[in-house]
Amino acid sequence: MRKLSSLVCGAGAGLAAFYLSRIRDPQQAAHSSWTNSEKPVDACGLWDSNWDCRDPRLMVRPLKNTLPEEENRFNSDLEKAKPKKARHIILVRHGEYLDVGESDATHHLTERGRKQAKYTGQRLSELGIQWDKVIASTMVRAQETADIILNEIKYDKEKVVNCVYLREGAPIPPQPPVGHWKPEASQFYRDGARIEAAFRRYFHRAYPDQDKESYTLIVGHGNVIRYFVCRALQFPPEGWLRISINHASITWLTISPSGNVSIKYLGDTGFMPVPLLTNRIPRDAKNVV
Known part of the structure; x- marks a missing residue:
């Protein structure tokens, strides 16, 4: 016995x-x-x-x-x-702005940037999405872009969440390094922690009690969006600078109930006229359309 x-x-x-x-090791069986x-x-x-x-x-x-x-x-x-439904996170880069002055307060959208934002708003409206949440960076160019988009998608501006974590910055030293852009090492430590905190705040699978697919719109910045894409897809985050996205472009990521993440759009601007396609910041008013 x-x-x-x-x-x-x-x-x-x-x-x-x-x-x-x-x-602990589900990949072994899946492989x-x-x-x-x-x-x-x-x-x-x-x-x-x-x-x-x-x-x-x-x-x-x-x-x-x-x-x-x-x-x-x-x-x-x-x-x-277990979560039952998917979360869709749609990221929009701000429109073109003029980089003049010493502070963010002077970095307003150009006329072309306003047109870009309007086209993006119209595109989002045509998709017929019922938005659960809209979040915007507190920087002027993102706020102006969000305002134009909100007019097109008919979303209540009082419900918008303004988030300082989404402000533009240097998320992590890029690989390969680039010679034309060399922020101080301290900027990576300062901005990187904040941007990573934003990722953890907004990117996660649904709560178990979510009973329908949800749609979150985030209006932010190029560096932040590119870093989010790398992190969400579990690509090396140091590769964020290898990605280029246009102003007012749409990037769409889906987090399934299982936690798997897929990308539907990456920097989509195919709905804009060619003359409006830009990705670099003009620093001279003479070059602004």
């Missing part, structure tokens, strides 16, 4: 260990299910399923034992913790 009890306990412990290993290659996936290519620290399997009390009632409790808690 003692030997039988030891055997049962050993088998139970083995099953628990196997189950926990699958929780063998879709590929015939025996070559292991590079560590940089593996998807971190708990990137937002909201993996349901880690949000519930773990199994104490392998008894049926304990497994039923765990499965019930797990089902309640």
Whole structure:
């Protein structure tokens, strides 16, 4: 009888260990299910399923034992913790602005920038999206862009969330380095922490009680958006400067209930006339349309 009890306990412990290993390393099972290659996936290519620290399997009390009632409790808690719907996050870069003066207060949209914002607002309106939330950087060019877009999508301006975390900055030293842009090292530490905090605030899978797909519009800046894209897709964030997006462009990311992230649009401006396509900042009023 003692030997039988030891055997049962050993088998139970083995099953628990196997189950926990699958929780901790789901990529192993997924990898063998879709590929015939025996070559292991590079560590940089593996998807971190708990990137937002909201993996349901880690949000519930773990199994104490392998008894049926304990497994039923765990499965019930797990089902309640699972998100049911997707979150769509649409990012819009501000329109073209004139970089003159010593402060953000003087960085207003150009006439072309205002036209860009209007076209973007019209495009978003044509998509027929019912917006759950609109968030805008507190910088002047983003605020002006957001105001123009809000007029087109008929969204109540009183409900807009103005966020200082979304202000433009230097998120992380880029790779490869570039010679024409060399902010002080302290700027990366200062801006990087803030921009990373913004990412963690707005990018995560849905809450379990979300009963429909949600749509969030964020009006912000080129550097911030490019960094968000790299972080959300789990690409090396140091590669953010390899991406170029136009003024008033639309970038659309979807976070599925499983936590997987996909990109639908990246810097889309195909709805604008060619003369309005810009991505660099004019610093001379003579060059402004």
